Amino acid sequence: MNFRQLELFLSLAKTPNISVVAKEHFLTQSAVSVAIKGLEQELGVQLFDRLNRRLSLNSNGRLLLQNLEPVMENFHNVLHSFEGDLLTGILKVGASSTIADYILPQILFEVSDSYKQVTIETVFSNPQVIITKVENGEIDLGLVEKEIPNKLLIYTRLCEDDLIIVSTDEKLAKNGPYDIEELLDKKWIIREPGAGVRDALEEYMGPLMSKLNVVLELDHTESIKRVLHNPNAISCMSPFAIQSELDSGEVYPIEIKGPPISRYFYSVTHKVKYRTRLLDKFEKAVTSYLDTDKLLYRN
Numbered sequence: 001m002n003f004r005q006l007e008l009f010l011s012l013a014k015t016p017n018i019s020v021v022a023k024e025h026f027l028t029q030s031a032v033s034v035a036i037k038g039l040e041q042e043l044g045v046q047l048f049d050r051l052n053r054r055l056s057l058n059s060n061g062r063l064l065l066q067n068l069e070p071v072m073e074n075f076h077n078v079l080h081s082f083e084g085d086l087l088t089g090i091l092k093v094g095a096s097s098t099i100a101d102y103i104l105p106q107i108l109f110e111v112s113d114s115y116k117q118v119t120i121e122t123v124f125s126n127p128q129v130i131i132t133k134v135e136n137g138e139i140d141l142g143l144v145e146k147e148i149p150n151k152l153l154i155y156t157r158l159c160e161d162d163l164i165i166v167s168t169d170e171k172l173a174k175n176g177p178y179d180i181e182e183l184l185d186k187k188w189i190i191r192e193p194g195a196g197v198r199d200a201l202e203e204y205m206g207p208l209m210s211k212l213n214v215v216l217e218l219d220h221t222e223s224i225k226r227v228l229h230n231p232n233a234i235s236c237m238s239p240f241a242i243q244s245e246l247d248s249g250e251v252y253p254i255e256i257k258g259p260p261i262s263r264y265f266y267s268v269t270h271k272v273k274y275r276t277r278l279l280d281k282f283e284k285a286v287t288s289y290l291d292t293d294k295l296l297y298r299n
Helices: 003-014 018-024 029-043 059-081 097-102 105-114 126-133 170-175 198-211 221-227 241-248 277-291
Strands: 048-051 054-057 089-095 118-124 139-142 154-165 187-191 215-216 233-237 252-254 261-270
Touching: 003 018, 003 029, 003 059, 018 029, 054 059, 089 126, 089 277, 097 105, 097 118, 097 139, 097 221, 097 241, 105 118, 105 277, 126 139, 126 154, 126 261, 139 170, 139 277, 154 198, 154 241, 154 277, 170 252, 187 198, 187 221, 198 233, 198 252, 198 261, 221 241, 221 261, 233 241, 261 277
Parallel strands: 089 118, 089 139, 187 215, 187 233
Antiparallel strands: 048 054, 139 261, 154 233, 154 252, 154 261
């Protein structure tokens, strides 16, 4: 059974005249007849009654037509979707924590709202998992908070993210700026190993990291926010994650002397990944979003 046999069956079902169908498909009448007989042999049933040199669908043929016609129509619609400017398709996107929770949702909404025939499937995890999934072809595009060297991948820097130390203690915040050593004995609540914020903090602290009074390591930023109200509790976060609390005065930034605790956001794709129009469009949407005033916080 092949695609041509099914197309000829549909044509004959609608126009039961072999001569007309043959001309329509640029075939001989004999070729059409052979194709239909071959289809019937494959199915093990007769699809047409041949009465007085005329073809007429029987109950088997009507059943096949009823089920095959919408399938073939959908198939042709899929083929047409790759033509013109209509953006369609399914894109698999992976993102690490801060991007997944505080940046990507608005981008997903805007893309889905603008392109009704686009489906974005998401995977949220730590940067290493996302990068591995990009390498293995499980996702088309990764959005991560650190660059992990990999010769098979292409990293594109999106924007800089200067992390801030935060506390609910207004007095502590107002008495800054501090040398980082002055804050080592505070009750630090930080992200788990492997998280982008944790990696940036460890790189910044260097040998001092071992002297940090870490009382809790939590997997979610929202969990950290909940325990920040305890006395002497402080944390290191992306401003994207804590912006609403900073605006409301629920938490305060603690200024430190010296350079900022900085990192970058990246998009990552496989080097041999075919770049579909949908992939290009979505990556541009991410870049555009990070480069506009839609973001409350600006570096």
